[in-house]
Amino acid sequence: MTGSWWWELAIGVAAALVVAWLALVAVLVVVRPRGGLLTEALRLPPDLLRLVRRLAADRALPRGVRTRLWLLLAYLAMPIDIIPDFIPVLGYADDAVIVTTVLRSVVRRAGIDAVRAHWPGTDDGFTALTRLTGLYRTR
Template identity: 75%
Template sequence: MTGSFWWDLLIGIGIALVLMWVALVVALIVIRPRGAQLRESLRLLPDVVRLVRRLAADDTLPRGIRIRLWLLLAYLAIPIDPIPDFIPVLGYADDAILVVAVLRSVVRRAGLEAVRAHWPGTDDGFAVLSRLTGLERHAS
């Protein structure tokens, strides 16, 4: 393209990053929660953050799970996101999708009982969390 290897590499990486970002935005638009699901998930947010923190501090869980959970907490604390949080609905959807993915991996490795034991909210809240994230389908 430009004749310089480094410029071509930089342009190629830039194009790949833009394409990945566009694919992420499209995926979030397609799978974002609708109506009541969005309200339910927003009400659960404080309990989910406490759940992730409690699971990350549990020494009985395997180290790999705890590392994933601490990395998730760090990602959630960092103000820079692939999709800025000021964009309605989509801004928080990338965070929610990542939380769901990590919780599913925790359930696959540690079991649904570990997540249930650390749940700080009500039984109804846990039922909503299980339904929204599909945790029951991933329980061993």
């Protein structure tokens, strides 16, 4: 029974990421950001998930930072959200707000350099992440 639970969790996380990515694509098509931000923003969800996982596993970071990141991963994996995902736009807005809040707290506590060191994507992707989340203001 334990193995079944992990598979269900993995499938739920994968499905949530696909749906969140599709919602991001829809929003970006409507908003149409300038320059390469659109292309890089489309690559953000997989890179962002790897970033959070890498930061959460980094024992050099303070325990409170790692705990926040593990709780973020758990929240994103949960099928129940503050605002249900079936509500257009708002359903995914709560996830975006929580991810941004946690990343900002990580930057305040561990520094932008720690986030940059673990970023798995391109330099343009990191720039897109900092612009979309407002992390560049916390430097």
